[in-house]
Each structure stands twice: as C-alpha cells, then as structure tokens.
Amino acid sequence: MISRTVDLAAYRNNTGASVDGTAxxxxxxxxxxxxxxxxxxxxxxxxxxxFVLPPWAVAPDNVKCDGQTIPVDDEVLSVHLLAAGDDxxxxxxxxxxxxxxxxxxxGSEDVLPLEIQNWWATNGQQKGAICTPFHWEGRGSxxxxxxxxxxxxxxxxxxxxxxxxxSVTVPKAGKHxxxxxxxxxxxxxxxxxxxxxxxxxxxxxxxxxxxxxxxQVVEVVVLNPVSLAAxxxxxxxxxxxxxxxxxxxxxxxRGATISRLMPADQILVEVLVTPTNxxxxxxxxxxxxxxxxxxxxxxxxxxxxxxQWTAADAExxxxxxxxxxxxFGIFIHWGLYSVPAxxxxxxxxxxxxxxxxxxxxxxxxxxxxxxxxYGADFTYDDFIPLFQGERFDPRHWVNLFxxxxxxxxxxxxxxxxxxxxxxxxxxxxxxxxxxGPKRDFTRELMDAAQEFQPDLKKGAYYSMPEWYNPLxxxxxxxxxxxxxxxxPAKNAYNGKVEEYTGHVDVGDYICGLQVPQLEILTNDYKVxxxxxxxxxxWYSDAAAAGRQVSINNRLGIAGDYVTPEMEQFKTVQxxxxxxxxxxPYSFGYNKETRDDEYRTPTDLIHTLxxxxxxxxxxxxxxxxxxxxxxxxxxxTILRAIGKWLxxxxxxxxxxxxxxLVPEIEAPGVNVRITRSSEALYLISLEKPGPRFAIRxxxxxxxxxxxxxxxxxxxxxxxxxGELVLDLSSVDIEPNDIAWVFEIR
Numbered sequence: 132m133i134s135r136t137v138d139l140a141a142y143r144n145n146t147g148a149s150v151d152g153t154a155x156x157x158x159x160x161x162x163x164x165x166x167x168x169x170x171x172x173x174x175x176x177x178x179x180x181x182f183v184l185p186p187w188a189v190a191p192d193n194v195k196c197d198g199q200t201i202p203v204d205d206e207v208l209s210v211h212l213l214a215a216g217d218d219x220x221x222x223x224x225x226x227x228x229x230x231x232x233x234x235x236x237x238g239s240e241d242v243l244p245l246e247i248q249n250w251w252a253t254n255g256q257q258k259g260a261i262c263t264p265f266h267w268e269g270r271g272s273x274x275x276x277x278x279x280x281x282x283x284x285x286x287x288x289x290x291x292x293x294x295x296x297x298s299v300t301v302p303k304a305g306k307h308x309x310x311x312x313x314x315x316x317x318x319x320x321x322x323x324x325x326x327x328x329x330x331x332x333x334x335x336x337x338x339x340x341x342x343x344x345x346x347q348v349v350e351v352v353v354l355n356p357v358s359l360a361a362x363x364x365x366x367x368x369x370x371x372x373x374x375x376x377x378x379x380x381x382x383x384x385r386g387a388t389i390s391r392l393m394p395a396d397q398i399l400v401e402v403l404v405t406p407t408n409x410x411x412x413x414x415x416x417x418x419x420x421x422x423x424x425x426x427x428x429x430x431x432x433x434x435x436x437x438x439q440w441t442a443a444d445a446e447x448x449x450x451x452x453x454x455x456x457x458x459f460g461i462f463i464h465w466g467l468y469s470v471p472a473x474x475x476x477x478x479x480x481x482x483x484x485x486x487x488x489x490x491x492x493x494x495x496x497x498x499x500x501x502x503x504x505y506g507a508d509f510t511y512d513d514f515i516p517l518f519q520g521e522r523f524d525p526r527h528w529v530n531l532f533x534x535x536x537x538x539x540x541x542x543x544x545x546x547x548x549x550x551x552x553x554x555x556x557x558x559x560x561x562x563x564x565x566x567g568p569k570r571d572f573t574r575e576l577m578d579a580a581q582e583f584q585p586d587l588k589k590g591a592y593y594s595m596p597e598w599y600n601p602l603x604x605x606x607x608x609x610x611x612x613x614x615x616x617x618x619p620a621k622n623a624y625n626g627k628v629e630e631y632t633g634h635v636d637v638g639d640y641i642c643g644l645q646v647p648q649l650e651i652l653t654n655d656y657k658v659x660x661x662x663x664x665x666x667x668x669w670y671s672d673a674a675a676a677g678r679q680v681s682i683n684n685r686l687g688i689a690g691d692y693v694t695p696e697m698e699q700f701k702t703v704q705x706x707x708x709x710x711x712x713x714x715p716y717s718f719g720y721n722k723e724t725r726d727d728e729y730r731t732p733t734d735l736i737h738t739l740x741x742x743x744x745x746x747x748x749x750x751x752x753x754x755x756x757x758x759x760x761x762x763x764x765x766x767t768i769l770r771a772i773g774k775w776l777x778x779x780x781x782x783x784x785x786x787x788x789x790x791l792v793p794e795i796e797a798p799g800v801n802v803r804i805t806r807s808s809e810a811l812y813l814i815s816l817e818k819p820g821p822r823f824a825i826r827x828x829x830x831x832x833x834x835x836x837x838x839x840x841x842x843x844x845x846x847x848x849x850x851x852g853e854l855v856l857d858l859s860s861v862d863i864e865p866n867d868i869a870w871v872f873e874i875r
Contacts (some may be wrong), residue, residue: 197304211317218307262280348401373386470518507625558647
C-alpha cells in the first residue's frame with residue numbers, strides 16, 4: 132500500500148457504535164450510534180488507502196473533533212480521513228464547510244477547507260467507505276436510513292513541497308454539527324528515485340459495472356509518489372507509460388497509456404478486462420506499468436453478465452462515462468407552481484403551496500400574496516385549469532438546450548405537489564393527461580429529444596414524497612420548516628379540508644404509487660437518468676438494451692453522485708453535480724424576478740468552469756412560464772453560454788481535474804485547471820495582460836506548445852517553475868468571459 136496510518140488511540144474520546152443502541156461515551160448527534168454488527172473490523176482499504184479501524188462499541192472508537200492536534204511528522208502528499216459529520220441537517224445549519232489546519236516543521240501552517248459529509252441525510256442516500264443499513268436512535272430503537280462513514284481527502288498545498296507535516300489540527304465542533312474521526316492515514320512523499328518502480332504506484336483501482344462491448348471497465352489511478360520538490364528534475368518524471376492489469380481470473384483486452392506523470396501527480400485511466408474463468412474475484416490482481424509489475428487491491432468484483440443485478444451490485448454501480456464526460460446539463464422546473472409563479476425573495480417559487488400553509492414557520496409572504504391575489508376560497512388545485520402549456524414547443528426546447536452546449540437535460544415530471552406531467556396510468560389521475568391541458572408533456576419532450584437532438588441524454592426528475600397526498604401520512608415526518616407530513620391539506624385561511632384532485636386510493640403510497648410510477652418513467656419513457664430511486668430492475672433492463680444509465684443520491688438506494696443544491700464544493704471531490712438556477716433564488720419561474728436579476732453568462736460560465744475543475748457537473752436550471760414559453764432573457768443567457776462552449780468546450784467536456792493544482796488565485800491571476808488525455812488546460816477567469824505568468828508545478832515539458840483556444844497560432848512561452856506567456860501579439864479581445872490556454 133502507498134499509504135501510512137496514524138495511531139488515534141490516545142485521541143479517541145467518543146463511542147459512535149453500539150450493539151443495542153447504547154453508546155457508552157457520547158455517541159453521535161443526540162446519543163445515536165452506528166450499528167456495530169455492520170461495521171468492518173481490522174483494516175480497511177478504500178480508494179487505494181489503507182485505514183486501521185478501531186474496536187467498535189467496546190471503548191471509544193472515534194475522535195469527536197474539537198480542535199485537537201494530532202502528530203504526523205512526515206513529508207506528505209495528501210491526508211485521508213475516515214470520518215463523518217454527526218448532524219443530518221448540518222448543511223441547513225451551514226456547518227458542513229469547516230477548516231483543517233496543517234502544521235509544518237518550519238513553524239508555518241495552512242488552514243485548508245474541509246467539506247463534511249454527514250453520517251446520514253434527510254434528503255439523500257450516499258455511498259461511502261463504510262455503509263450500514265440503519266443506525267440506533269436509542270436503546271433498541273432502529274432508524275432505517277442508510278448511514279455512512281466517508282473517506283475525505285485533503286491535499287497538501289503544492290507550495291509546501293519538501294516541508295515536513297508535523298501535525299494536523301482537526302476542526303472545532305459547531306453548535307449543531309461535529310466531525311467524528313474514525314481513522315487517519317496519509318500518502319508519504321518519497322525521495323529516493325532510481326528506477327521506474329520508484330515513480331509509479333497504484334492508487335485507487337475500482338472495478339465498475341460499466342462496460343464497452345463485452346468488457347468491464349476498471350478505473351485505475353496511477354500515482355507518482357516522488358516529492359514535489361523534485362519536479363524540476365525530469366528524471367523524477369515517469370513518461371510514456373503503458374498500463375494494464377494481470378490476474379488468473381481475467382485478461383486485459385485494452386490497456387491505457389499515460390504520456391507523463393510528474394512528481395506528486397496522479398492520473399485516472401480506464402482498463403478493459405474480460406473474465407477467463409468462472410471466478411468473480413480480483414484477488415491476485417497485479418498492476419503492470421511498462422515492465423514494472425505491482426500487487427494491487429481491486430475494489431469491486433469481476434462481472435460476467437451486465438444485465439444481472441443484485442442489491443449488493445448497486446454499490447459497484449457508477450455513473451456512465453457519458454455523464455462524467457458531459458459536464459453541463461439543463462434542469463427544467465415546470466408545473467402547476469408556474470401559474471402563480473410567485474415567492475418571497477430567497478424562496479423557491481415551486482414551493483408555493485408549502486409556503487402558503489406554513490406561514491408560521493416560513494413567513495407570511497406567500498400566505499398574504501395568495502389571499503390578496505386569489506382570495507381565501509381559491510385553493511392550489513384551482514390552478515389546474517389555468518395550466519395549459521399552450522406555447523410549449525418541445526422541439527424548440529431541446530434545440531435550445533443543445534445550442535447552450537448542454538449534453539443532457541432533466542425534466543421535472545412530478546414535483547412535491549403530486550401533479551404528474553406524464554402518463555401515470557392508474558396510480559393517480561392527478562396528471563396533465565387527465566386534468567388541465569390533457570397532454571403528456573414528458574412524452575412530447577422525450578420524443579422531441581430523440582428525433583431532433585439524439586445525442587442529448589434525457590433525464591427525469593421525480594419527487595419521491597408528496598406534501599399533501601392522503602396516502603403519504605404513513606411515511607410523513609416532521610423536519611421543521613421543510614416538513615413533508617402527508618395530507619390532505621387544510622385551507623390555510625378557513626381550515627376546510629382541500630380536495631387532492633385526481634387522487635386514487637391505491638392502498639400504499641410506496642407500493643401502489645411511487646414504485647409503479649418510477650417503473651413507468653424508466654420503462655415507458657426510456658430515460659437515461661433519474662433523480663430518484665428506481666431499483667435494480669432498471670439497471671438490468673437498460674443494460675439489456677445497451678443503455679448505460681444513472682441515478683443521483685436523492686432518496687432510495689445510494690446513487691452514483693451527490694447533488695449539492697444552489698451551492699458547490701470548494702475542493703476537488705469524487706463525481707458530483709451542482710444544481711443551480713438562472714434565477715439566483717428559485718428553480719420554478721418567479722415573475723417577481725426581473726431580467727436584470729438573472730445570473731449573467733459570465734457568472735454562470737465561471738461557475739461551470741470552477742465546478743468542472745473540482746470534479747463536478749453543472750446542472751443549470753431554468754423555469755419556463757405556465758404557457759410553456761421560456762423567457763427571452765433566459766434564452767439569451769443560454770445561447771451566450773453555448774457560444775463560449777462552442778469555442779472552448781474541449782477544456783471542459785471529457786476532462787478530469789488536476790487535484791494537485793485545481794486553481795491558482797494570486798494578484799492578477801485567477802485560473803482553473805483541467806486536463807484530458809491529450810492536453811492541459813489553463814482557464815483564466817480574468818483577462819490576462821501582455822505578460823501572463825503562472826507560478827505553480829505543472830505537467831509541462833520543454834517540447835510542449837501553448838495555444839489560445841480559437842487561435843491555432845502557438846504562443847511564445849517559457850516554463851522554469853513559472854509559466855510565462857507572451858500575449859503581446861495575441862488577439863484576446865473577441866472573448867470577454869474566460870480565456871482558455873491549451874498546452875499540448
């Protein structure tokens with residue numbers, strides 16, 4: 132293993148696991164605890180890093196972080212935490228973004244961002260290093276929600292090359308949320324370099340459930356562990372590498388190549404393998420890099436049949452390559468809420484019905500607006516006949532999405548009000564086919580995409596809960612101001628029970644409505660992506676049809692990626708997707724938002740660039756009007772994004788982050804960095820001057836050339852620890868948003 136472990140025995144002060152709900156030393160959050168029987172013991176290898184696990188439940192098993200300083204005393208490339216936040220609502224309290232401090236041998240320190248993921252969440256299911264099917268709320272009381280310990284990574288800043296990391300100071304506890312640290316490891320830097328074996332080591336090796344032809348895709352991270360201090364010595368670089376996997380139960384049918392790997396750098400490549408016998412194990416796998424052969428731990432199993440799925444296989448499912456390559460998608464919120472199209476500043480317009488009924492918790496704005504505009508006897512369902520979509524043009528929509536440079540879209544087929552824009556058959560009559568416009572908007576949009584933009588991947592947002600469905604009472608819960616109690620609703624002004632128009636009593640909300648509706652969307656509408664839980668059958672059926680599909684983490688089984696809402700990660704993370712809106716406050720159309728309040732193309736493109744440089748996708752939302760028209764100002768913004776991507780898109784599409792230096796911010800320099808297998812991209816968010824200088828360790832060789840995208844004339848450049856571009860004769864004026872320099 133490339134990693135080393137840190138002994139936490141002297142610092143453990145909390146017991147986070149129990150056998151029966153009794154946590155003897157504190158527990159998590161309100162005395163809750165992990166189920167000890169579902170936790171692994173001994174050592175754990177996750178993403179190529181070895182962790183030593185504590186003894187569970189019998190003694191303190193974690194460090195409840197509150198500013199403790201833990202010694203390391205080594206030259207380090209990256210620090211790896213096996214940890215979790217203890218409050219499922221920590222994000223609401225804004226306590227997920229904290230700091231961790233690295234202390235060095237020369238007395239200096241770095242205060243670095245650490246983004247906490249919490250051990251369970253009220254609005255999502257996540258994959259992690261360790262997952263349990265439930266946790267203990269108290270003695271004998273189980274809460275059946277997926278519960279997770281995460282592997283968090285903090286990169287040592289490149290400016291600290293050659294310095295010894297003496298210690299790590301963990302975050303202080305917040306009022307609501309605290310980080311619980313279960314294990315700590317790090318990747319040390321090496322100094323001795325004599326052979327290729329010193330310059331190539333296996334990092335994460337993951338057997339996915341993705342395929343090409345009949346071969347399984349295995350993701351392989353190759354790392355050069357040599358100290359970054361040696362970056363100026365080209366003998367410390369590994370160059371012209373061929374990567375494959377060896378083993379008794381499989382063979383490599385397509386390897387990978389890496390042109391260069393500088394000290395402290397790592398690159399993800401894909402290797403294709405097929406089984407050679409009945410085994411599903413990679414137990415004796417080896418990584419071959421040129422003539423170097425190294426033992427390797429492969430996470431996941433060898434797949435023989437991609438159309439067969441079990442619940443256990445879901446952990447091995449990853450987003451298809453089309454999704455990780457896409458980078459940019461369009462989200463559409465459109466429904467009954469588009470008729471009133473109103474919300475207080477800072478609130479979602481699509482939550483109109485909820486705000487109206489929760490004035491005591493969320494403020495009286497919507498309550499008062501509705502009373503003044505429509506009157507006390509006008510209920511939410513009275514908007515149904517007003518929702519006609521008479522200007523809905525699905526061909527125009529999908530062409531606009533493609534013109535914007537998006538590679539996929541996600542359409543809201545049903546929101547929390549339960550009004551479905553697809554044929555839900557006999558699960559409910561609360562649909563646009565039977566009530567209101569008498570049209571299947573989802574079918575029209577999916578068919579238009581297939582006919583006019585066949586390369587555009589199709590996604591469906593599906594709300595798992597419904598605020599006021601009478602059948603949801605059984606599953607409702609009180610989450611404070613954002614609760615989903617179930618229904619029926621009572622008139623906010625006179626207390627009368629409101630009709631849930633189109634409701635069909637199917638017996639059980641999950642079995643009679645939720646699951647069948649998801650099956651309808653996946654089977655009848657042939658979508659490529661679902662925001663919600665669809666189960667193993669969809670994976671099997673889609674694979675049989677040759678389609679590689681994806682789900683996010685919003686409820687049900689753990690999805691392929693996490694989805695922060697109206698915000699983004701500040702550090703490089705495994706695959707994620709930020710969903711934000713052109714309207715800075717709302718996903719649904721809000722007629723109170725002026726055109727000049729929409730986010731600008733420059734702002735949105737800069738956001739896209741930053742997200743991609745941190746390993747994410749950007750799902751940009753628009754809110755059409757009730758008649759189906761998209762505001763002209765929104766169309767203008769989308770086309771401006773598409774114009775920029777038309778010239779510069781290859782710096783984002785199908786790229787991966789450069790974790791060592793994802794961004795550079797200094798006086799006169801505001802740069803994000805991505806790379807593909809062919810090139811390195813430096814994306815400047817500020818207009819560069821005639822002499823553009825960037826001081827950072829970059830994988831640039833003396834023979835490389837630099838180009839400004841949109842101009843194939845090489846730019847005069849020098850690189851000796853500092854990249855200096857002579858732009859005095861380069862025309863950069865046509866672009867006023869972001870400037871992309873391609874190095875190849």
